[in-house]
Amino acid sequence: MSEMLLTPHTQVDGAVLGGDFVGRAARLKQVPDDKAMLRAVAELTRDLAAPNPRIFWSDFLVSALVGYAGLAVAIMSGTLWVQCAAALVSILGLYRAGGFIHEVTHVKHSALPGFRFGFNAVIGVPLLVPSYMYEGIHNLHHARTRYGTDQDPEYLPLALMKPWTLPVFIIVSLLAPIALLFRNAVLAPLSLFIPALRKVVVERYSGLAINPAFRRRPAEGDAHRNWIVQETAASIWSIALLTGVFTGFIPLQSFLIFLAIVASVAVLNQVRTLVAHLWENDGEPLSVTAQFLDSVNVPPPGLLAEIWAPVGLRYHALHHLLPSVPYHALGTAHKRLTAQLAPDSAYHHANYDGLAGLVYRLARSTLVRGA
Structure with missing residues (x-):
């Protein structure tokens, strides 16, 4: 089995081994489950399931504080280089804080009392991405029979699509703040009075999904109540923000800086999403091991991945095996599995060196496909 896994899924120093991109979807569907790996994953990580509230709260609040402090300096400073430096700090801080929406989706709320509310109050509503837009969406991506199919909200076979899809995939994220403002300030209130519009808003504009189908x-139940509360808060915030701009209470320049920073956060997240998977499935259900091999780990010693894939997202492939393990424990889980599993284990074939090599691999795949 190791030989079958090696050709389509191994990257060495950023180079892609094997050029038959079109045939990879067919080979991926033939990958059986590595039972030894799955057994080791279950046995070696049993003690890692509990979230540490101190780590969660301190990491989240410090990240948000840094992000908002940078935003304030970028708005108030009259010096261009200071504004640019502060904006960069703000983008990275808010990006890391926003990444906790992923943890909100997976964590047992009884283990972290108040964290969902804290996330939405500090980041979710102000940045127009309340957690209801991810809760009930992201868990479908982890469903055994949905991953990589047309029922997966977070999957597109990007490696098998045309070259123009990649730049469009990134450019669309630039419009996210404007689209979310319009959704919350205009569409959501109107949909309360127009049932047909409400159906469209719920089905198509209420989830952080990349699959247009x-x-x-x-x-x-409770999910519906949480949705309504969060959506109402986001609508009130959006209307207040736009009213402040149109009445002159909020300076236009400050508003544009805010939009630019939020848009940059969205773009950074979209780039990270671009390399979270290899995107080589053509729509058929896969084995758990095949899903793992279609996903990406960027483990240490590289340091940059902690910036562009924060809050455990550098272990995205491992996360697909351990969706309930909190982000701060994934590094420990990876070390244990790397040390214990045999060299021919499938586990070692989902590790990659960094962002550049992954982007190159995906871009080359689309170019071959489009040729």
Whole structure:
């Protein structure tokens, strides 16, 4: 089995081994489950499932504080280089703080009382991405029979698509702040009075999804109540923000700086999403091991991945094996598995060197496909 895994999925020093990109989807569907790996994953990580509230709260609040402090300096400073430096700090801080939406989706809320509320109050609503837009969406990406299919809201076969899809994928994220403002300030209130519009808003404009064919179902019970509360808060905030700008209470320049920083956060996240998977599945259900091999780990010793893939996202492939393990424990899990699993284990074939090599691999795949 190791030989079958090596050709389509191994990267060495940023180079891609094997050029048959089109055939990879077919080979991926033939990958059986590595039972030894899956057994080791379960046995070696049993003690890592509990989130540490001190780590969660301190990391999240410090990241948000740094992000908002940078935003304030970028708005108030009259010196261009200071504004640029502060904006960069703000982007990185808010990007890391925003990454906790992923943890909110997976964590047991009883283990972290108040964290969902804290996230939405500090980041989710102010940045127009309340957690209901990810909760109930992201878990479908982890469903055994949905991953990589047209029912997966977070998957597109990008490696098998045309070259123009990659720049479009990134450029679209630039418009995210404007689209979210319009959704919350205009569409959401109007949809309360127009049932047909409400159906469209719920199905197509209420989830952080990249699959345009995906349609969201209405939430029920507690999830529905959380949705309404968060959506209402986001609508009030959006209307207040736009009213402040149109009345002159909020200077236009300050508003544009805010939009630029939020848009930059969205672009950075979109780039990270671009390399979270190899995107080589053509729509068929895969084995758990195949799903793992279609995903990406960028483990240490590289340091940059902690910036562009924060809050455990550098271990995205491992996360697909351990979705309930909190972000701060994934590094420990990776070390244990790397040390214990045999050299021919599938686990060693999902590790990559960095962002540049992954982007090159994906771009080359689309160019071959489009030729």
